[in-house]
Amino acid sequence: MIEAKGLTKRYGDKTAVDDLTFTVEPGVVTGFLGPNGAGKSTTMRLILGLDRPTAGSVTVNGRPYAALRAPLREVGALLEAKAVHTGRTATNHLRALAATTGIPRSRVDEVIDLVGLQDVARRRAGAFSLGMGQRLGIASALLGNPPTLILDEPVNGLDPEGILWIRTLLKNLAAEGRTILVSSHLMSEMALTAEHLIVIGRGRLMADTSVREFIERASTGTVKVRSPQAAELREALGGRPGVGVAEAVEGALEVIGLTSDEIGQTAADHSITLFELSPQHTSLEEAFMALTSDAVEYRAGRVAEEAPV
């Protein structure tokens, strides 16, 4: 269990993390979502005690990270950049980390096999591809078999097979009752992996909800209708309270406030032919972007917006 209370981090006059309060529960994969520069990595560094919060606090299993007696056995972390000395082999990197909490050599070989690095375990990490580097990072996170895992963009640089592998791995680890926090800037990836979502933008909490709720909230309830008798249909549907009808293009209507069933029935009652009747679900990516659009740090066209008129 990870608990953040009023977590705030400022660098100079720039606020990277702004009064975040959330709880990451055990037993499910929690997705930590936000556009680039939203403060995900900073939050993760704060959890791991690598950065010191300006205000607020964050605990892992009820304790600040720095108070953990055997950190690697309690929290496993994959950090954004490769946190590996490029001159050391994968095995030696893991041996050095394992030594801090007396993890035996056999466990080092075990995690190397687990992440599929056995063929390159004696190669220096500097020669690793991005995907191999990610696997090594995941191996170091799993080294102490910890009940809590914090992974920053773990699918970065993995091939489709690797992405599937990590998705399954995370779900299995969560099913064992572990607490798992996984960051990503890709909503579509999180929809497949996570059950719970914490969404942040510009360091602020935008949503703390289950993936299902997030999807439901995201759908706007618009129904698209195409008909050769669009004008007649518009008249038939109009005039009811709470219903909006707009003609998007010639022969196509967008209806808000009615279900597709109701529209179909109305059309049948007026003997109006329909070519298409489709409820519009906003894609997760669109919902995510709608939620965070005000909070995007780096956006194309921003310069133009800010240019003097």
Add this chain to the structure above:
Amino acid sequence: MSIGTSTDMSTAGAAQPPRADQVTPSRVLRSEWIKLWTLRSTFWTLLAAIVVTVGLGMLFSWGFAGHAADPKDPVPDAAMRAVTVPLQPYVIAQLAIGVLGVMIITGEYSTGMIRATLAAVPTRLPVLCAKAAVFAVVVLVLMEAMAFVAFFGGEAIIATHHLDASLSSPQALRIVVGVGLYLTVVGLLGTALGAIIRNTAGAIAALFGILLILPLLGEVLNLTSWGKHVTPYLPSNAGGDLLTNMPDPGSLGPWTGFALFCLYTAGAMAVASYLLRRRDV
């Protein structure tokens, strides 16, 4: 302290039960030992220090012996110099040892390894202590041994030209032992500067600025009345007092000078420790 704050303290984990797999100083030492010996740069820099100390020591001795034996152009203080000449390459060996001292810490910052290290040992200070301890023991043992090899080798060469120096010569034992001590402290100063500056090039520049450039400025200062109040106290001048049998006028004396050099290094280490605890990584 109110009851309210004391319960806060206990939930903050101040008094956790010890566990068998917790981080201990000896485990951190073991980790840093593994780290030191699993990088090629360690071998190369130590090899360079060995080759320079022993190889150049012999070469200097051979050159000195030929020159000193020339009756038409006698070397002044030849008997005194016969003690220090085989060990003189320490000036060059300190480059290799200093660079290694810097890199054991800045290598972690430049690669990002430091985040994995400090996540594994979040109290942080044991990491710096273990790095310094492992490095100091390795350099002290190795360079002390090499100093003796260089001295005996060099003296064997010099003896063929009828000049005598041995460990029983005045101050000889102190100087031979001093080489290992001096190089160890140079390396530790590098480690401290590396931890403060967190950048390989910057820390190496600072280290050799202090060890090699400051004394040159001291020479300039010696032309003024300020010189005698400043120059002997510069780090490498103070440390170098241990390694000479012909001290400059006004120098601090071997052990006082070396103690001051250690004090500078301890000061840098204290600053490094404070910053390591405070700074974000």
